[in-house]
Amino acid sequence: MCTCLLSFDPDSPVPVLAVGVRDEYADRAWDPPAAHWPDSPGLIGGRDRLAGGTWLAVNPAAHRLGVVLNGCGIAAPAEGRLSRGDLPLRAAEHGDLGPLDPARFDPFHLICAEPGKVRLWTWTGLDLTDRWLDPGVHLVVNTGLDATCPGPSSIPEAALEGIRARLAHFRPLLESTPRPNPADDAPTSSAWGPWLPLADGASLPFDDPRALLHRHTTDDGRTFGTTSVSLVALSPETTRYDFSATPGTPTAWTRILPT
Numbered sequence: 001m002c003t004c005l006l007s008f009d010p011d012s013p014v015p016v017l018a019v020g021v022r023d024e025y026a027d028r029a030w031d032p033p034a035a036h037w038p039d040s041p042g043l044i045g046g047r048d049r050l051a052g053g054t055w056l057a058v059n060p061a062a063h064r065l066g067v068v069l070n071g072c073g074i075a076a077p078a079e080g081r082l083s084r085g086d087l088p089l090r091a092a093e094h095g096d097l098g099p100l101d102p103a104r105f106d107p108f109h110l111i112c113a114e115p116g117k118v119r120l121w122t123w124t125g126l127d128l129t130d131r132w133l134d135p136g137v138h139l140v141v142n143t144g145l146d147a148t149c150p151g152p153s154s155i156p157e158a159a160l161e162g163i164r165a166r167l168a169h170f171r172p173l174l175e176s177t178p179r180p181n182p183a184d185d186a187p188t189s190s191a192w193g194p195w196l197p198l199a200d201g202a203s204l205p206f207d208d209p210r211a212l213l214h215r216h217t218t219d220d221g222r223t224f225g226t227t228s229v230s231l232v233a234l235s236p237e238t239t240r241y242d243f244s245a246t247p248g249t250p251t252a253w254t255r256i257l258p259t
Contacts, residue, residue, distance in 0.1 A: 002055070002069045003166065003212060004111055005174055005198070006138040008118050014181045015115045016234035019199045020056045020067050021212060021247075022046075026223040033058075033230075033243050033256045040093050044241065044256060046228060053085015056230050057092035060239040060257050064114050065232050066091030070142050071107030072155065074125025084108045097121065102128045109140055115236045120145060137174050139167050162209050169210040173198060182233040182240045188253035191240065192231055199229050201248045213247045 005019040024030075029049040036047040036054075042061050045054035057066045066088030076082075082104045090097055091112035102123045110121040118133040122144060133145075141147055141163050142155065155163075177198060182191035189196055197203070201213040206225065208214075215225030226247040233240040239257050246252035 002142060004067050004069065004140040005170065005212075006111070006113070006118065006133075006140065007174065007179060008113070008133060008135050008138065009179065010116060010135055012179065012181070014179075014233050014235045016065070016113045016118065016232070017179060017182075017195065018065060018067070018111075018113060018230075018232045018234075019195070020230040020232065021226055022055045022228045022230075023214070023225060024055075024227045026215075026225065026227060028227075030227070032245060033241070037089060040089055043089060043092055045088065045092075046230075046243075048083075048085050051083035051085045053083050054088050055085065056232075057088040058232060058239060058241050058257060059092040060241075062092075062095070062114070063234045063236065063239045064092050064095060064112065065234060067111040067113075067140075069109045069140060071109050071122060071124065072143055073107035073123070075106045076104055076125070080104055081106070109142075109144060111140060113232075113234060115234050137171065139171060139174070141167065162211075162214075165210045166212060169204075170198070170202070170212060173202060180233075182231075184238055184240065184258050188231070188242045188255060189250070192242065195231070196250065196253075199231055199244075200250050206248070 002023045003021040007017045031047040033046045043057050045057040068087045087110050107125050108123050112119045122129045177194045180193040204211045206215045213226040229244045229247045231242040241257040242253050243256050244252045
């Protein structure tokens with residue numbers, strides 16, 4: 001179950017801080033963050049090799065971030081279905097969805113963040129909602145903003161309990177942890193300071209019901225869990241993007257932006 005932890009403070013030198021946690025099957029191939037899309041050369045993100053899109057896209061020129069999470073609701077018809085991995089690219093490039101037929105996508109939550117505003121779209125397969133987020137701490141999971149779960153859910157009850165436990169554990173941690181102001185040229189550890197242990201899972205083991213980073217074996221023998229974590233900071237002057245392909249390993253962070 002993917003998670004996005006977000007702190008939005010328009011009065012801060014760095015108004016937007018985000019932790020993007022991607023959960024996926026371990027055998028689904030992907031490429032690390034880079035400029036993978038020739039038609040959108042200014043965008044940076046990891047690329048899903050299966051569908052060609054991304055889960056998180058950064059537009060450093062516009063200081064803009066797009067993040068998508070799977071949602072709850074009714075799946076799109078197989079014929080004509082489009083990949084949700086296209087949505088963060090649209091949001092990061094244009095700041096909105098542009099012409100879009102949501103019925104061609106499975107349910108989703110899409111975040112578009114800039115230094116002065118943060119927007120969240122939710123599609124349930126029946127309704128598309130669009131809201132601006134107030135300043136403060138926000139947690140978006142597969143069941144929506146703060147697990148409000150719009151739309152019918154097929155998520156097993158045990159997974160829903162885990163989502164609720166995760167939010168109950170990490171919200172007070174996020175609210176009580178001092179906000180960093182990541183410097184452009186600082187190493188990840190000093191740039192993100194007290195937020196880095198949060199992004200590394202706050203010392204919870206993968207099998208803890210509250211875990212932000214997790215991993216388990218499914219009934220068909222595949223491994224599912226956290227495959228990467230992104231840290232993104234947006235200010236009017238700069239964009240910082242740090243990435244870990246080894247979640248929970250403090251020494252595994254790489255600075256993607258600024259280069």
